[in-house]
Amino acid sequence: MNHIISPSLLSADFNNLGRDVEMINNSDADWFHIDVMDGVFVPNISFGFPVISAINKLAKKPLDVHLMIVDPDRYIEEFKNVGADYLTVHYEACKHLHRTIQNIHSHGMKAGVSLNPHTSVELLYDIIDDVDLVLLMSVNPGFGGQKYIENTYSKIARLREIADEKETKLIIEIDGGVDNTNAEKLIEMGADALVAGSFVFKSENPENTIANLKSLKF
Ligand code: DX5
Ligand code: ZN
Numbered sequence: 001m002n003h004i005i006s007p008s009l010l011s012a013d014f015n016n017l018g019r020d021v022e023m024i025n026n027s028d029a030d031w032f033h034i035d036v037m038d039g040v041f042v043p044n045i046s047f048g049f050p051v052i053s054a055i056n057k058l059a060k061k062p063l064d065v066h067l068m069i070v071d072p073d074r075y076i077e078e079f080k081n082v083g084a085d086y087l088t089v090h091y092e093a094c095k096h097l098h099r100t101i102q103n104i105h106s107h108g109m110k111a112g113v114s115l116n117p118h119t120s121v122e123l124l125y126d127i128i129d130d131v132d133l134v135l136l137m138s139v140n141p142g143f144g145g146q147k148y149i150e151n152t153y154s155k156i157a158r159l160r161e162i163a164d165e166k167e168t169k170l171i172i173e174i175d176g177g178v179d180n181t182n183a184e185k186l187i188e189m190g191a192d193a194l195v196a197g198s199f200v201f202k203s204e205n206p207e208n209t210i211a212n213l214k215s216l217k218f
Pocket of ligand 1: 140
């Protein structure tokens with residue numbers, strides 16, 4: 001499978017959000033990465049339903065929604081209503097993760113689970129068959145523009161081993177500090193999808209930056 005590029009709109013220009021959505025529509029990107037933060041699970045607040053709904057009106061590619069919120073079950077239906085295609089919750093924020101995953105699937109969305117840098121991939125052993133995607137955080141969640149954590153490489157490799165052992169199809173997505181110094185190795189270690197926020201939007205030509213990330217081979 002050719003790897004997926006999911007630019008994070010957290011680093012977009014919110015005064016020109018429509019322009020940035022169109023840029024992604026016209027680029028080689030595959031998904032829109034949408035970061036929802038509640039100020040409780042993470043020390044930051046981003047944006048909510050009205051903004052996602054506005055993005056969805058223009059977006060011509062799937063919405064990859066990353067929830068950094070406590071007790072996400074409260075809002076699953078609303079995320080479906082505003083256009084989420086992939087809905088990813090944090091392992092650390094769910095008491096009954098299996099139930100939450102079922103709930104996401106019952107609303108017709110693909111279900112993902114995200115792990116903070118300190119959370120071991122071994123903890124996914126008994127849920128891996130039930131999820132479509134695992135999002136490995138390669139920075140501590142809450143902010144764009146942080147430095148990539150090197151330990152993520154070995155987490156990817158181990159997660160790929162577990163998925164292969166269980167013969168389950170799984171999208172492994174990496175989020176945080178992704179740029180041209182680590183992207184190739186991330187793919188080589190077994191990543192299927194790369195999120196990139198500041199690397200794309202702070203670059204001179206975001207569309208070219210996306211094309212370069214997409215064209216990487218290992
Ligand atoms: C951080 C978010 C990321 C963030 C990545 O909590 O989950 O998606 O936007 O930004 P960069 O690519 O700048 O690290
Ligand atoms: Zn994210």
